[in-house]
Amino acid sequence: MNFSLLKRLHQQGLISVPSFEKIEQKHQNSLFSLHWELKTLLYLGVMLLSTGLGIVIYQNIDTIGHQVILLIIALISGGCFFYCFKNRKPFSRALVKSPGSMFDYLLLLGSLSFLTFVGYIQYQYQIFGTNYGLATFFPMVVLFFLAYEFDHLGILSLGITNLALWMGVSVTPKQLLMSINYNSQQIVYVYLLLGLLLLAAAFLSSRYDFKKHFGFTYMHFGAHVAFISMLCAYFIYYDSGYAFLFLLGVFGLGYYVYQDALKRSSFYFLLLAVLYAYFAFSCLVVNVVIRLGNDEGPIFLAFFYFIASAVAIIILLIRLNKKIKAS
Amino acid sequence: MIVYQKTELEHLQILQETQQARQTGLLTAEEQQSIKQKYMALLYSPGVFTRIGLFILTCIISSAGSGMLALFLMEAHLLDSPAWVFFTAAAFYVALELMTRQSKHYKSGVDDALILIVTGTFLTALYWAVFENMHLGDVSGILLISALMFALCLYLTLRFSDMLMAAGSLIALLVFIFFMVYHAGRIGAMILPFVMILCTALIYFLLLRLELKLKAWYYENALIVAQIVVLIALYLSGNYFVVRSLNEALHHSAGVEPVVLPFGWFFWLWTICIPLLYIAYGLKRKNVVLLRTGLILVAAAAFTIRNYFHLMSMEALLCVAGAVLIAVAYAAIRYFKVPKHGITYEQTDEQHLMDHMRVEALIVAETFSQTPGPVADNTKFGGGDFGGGGASGNF
Structure with missing residues (x-):
């Protein structure tokens, strides 16, 4: 807390007397808190002890x-x-x-x-x-x-993970990107179903006002899973024309998440929708560029596309951020 | 020196302070609103998600841009010398200046990315120039690179008040000192740890003096980062494991049989006492940086001891250490429940509790993603699991 700064604001009449009294009191009794340190030590101790005991029992x-x-x-x-x-x-x-x-x-x-x-x-x-x-x-x-x-919320996340496990996959964003072999078509469909299910849960919790605040967790898992599975499906069916359906799906879902994020004024989901849709669109552009042959011309075109589009997205994000802050 | 205008920074500081005061419930919403109207935000400094998004996009633009440049230059056969990499770095720097000066980006992701890219490109070009074109020897090459990197990072720190660059400049400086002394031959190698200890201690005290005299609040964070780096370097300069490994490596490269480490007792004393000293001084001066660095370095000391003395088996050590930690933490929590010596266990600011809850739920899922698998994961008993439960969040 910067006391002299707040005092100056008080002198300018921007901070009322009762508020400033609170600030003054706080300033005089400012204490040095060891909360974070002691809690960390406690966790560490519990972790070490339980790990040690676990090994002893196991042996x-x-x-x-x-x-x-x-x-x-x-x-x-x-x-x-x-x-x-x-x-x-x-x-x-x-x-x-x-x-x-x-x-x-x-x-x-x-x-x-x-x-x-x-x-x-x-x-x-x-x-x-x-x-x-x-x-x-x-x-x-x-x-x-x-x-x-x-x-x-922590246990809800555990529950969602377990739901995914039950559906035959293990789902946390980390693993989604790293350890799963995407070349299995069945798994992609299971993922897609899971994502849509979670999105539906997010929708229903706010629609029927039943544990509304769980919506964020559902939406977070649902959106990531659904977006990534559709993008994966696009690459799995890359050679057939029916791959574009999945990109269309990404745009559709992106639009839904976008609208929903505006309603909740959540910039996080807005960012997700924009970035995933941008990725899908770039896939489309790169696909076209590759078909143009591998001269220098198309490569230039691709570079140019990335510069121009990323600048556009930056401007878009800044505008959206302002829009959300204003609402 | 700093790229931003004085009023811009002043407004930013006022807005940040009032935001904090509002979150701790010291100000009313109306007061915050009126302050916001009087001191409008002049710099563009968005939230963390926007920052991440802009960071990624800036990286895309930069790589596409430099790719395009390389394509142009390839036609003209200009890719053989490091000059074009220097040129790219300069171009990125111009972009950085434009974004901060004209578009008023302040820690928005765009400037963060560009600062990193400028440093990275410059370092690449430097390596290329020094080792491929100038054919300098290893040591003199590193001396030149670290000196130039120190100058660049220091400049970027002062110009953009960037924390990473503050750390980078100090590391470059320490590398420079290290190789200067190493360069001095056998005597240099012998006094190396002591010179490093003296230098880092000196830098730390200079930084402390600087912090007291500092009027420019926007350098505070950079200064804190610099202090952390120096404190860790100070400890490592005298850490038994580091000094001994270094001693062996130096003798090895000189083709001499490694001798017994002289002043071994001093380094053992240093390894064990310094973290405790940090903690003690941190508590005494109520200095969070010292305290937390000390706590982390206790672990480093423990690993060093464990590396040379096998007192007991791993699991016994874990149990004993865990029990001791719990006892110490529990006793301290009981002791400081009622504030004593100006120290308390209570949280001073409750503001972010709810915000953390959401992020935390995700962290819990991340940490335990392996746990729920009854099929795969039950050979190890759950001991580790509920310990992790404690580690994963601050409810």
């Missing part, structure tokens, strides 16, 4: 036995959920503020150890047999229930 699994370990995990998970159900606030369709950071952590710990429990029991005792669909479906339902019951 001694023969003497301890699987049942005991499962019991421990179940106790951790159950204890956390017990605490959460006891201290929860009543369910509401709107945003429910969490009772405290302790509550959030225990909820997360409970959910994660629950997942570990299900995973462990399936691995060791094949409780769901080879029915992996059921093995992923069950935790997913639980996660979504928890997310809505306790209004927790």
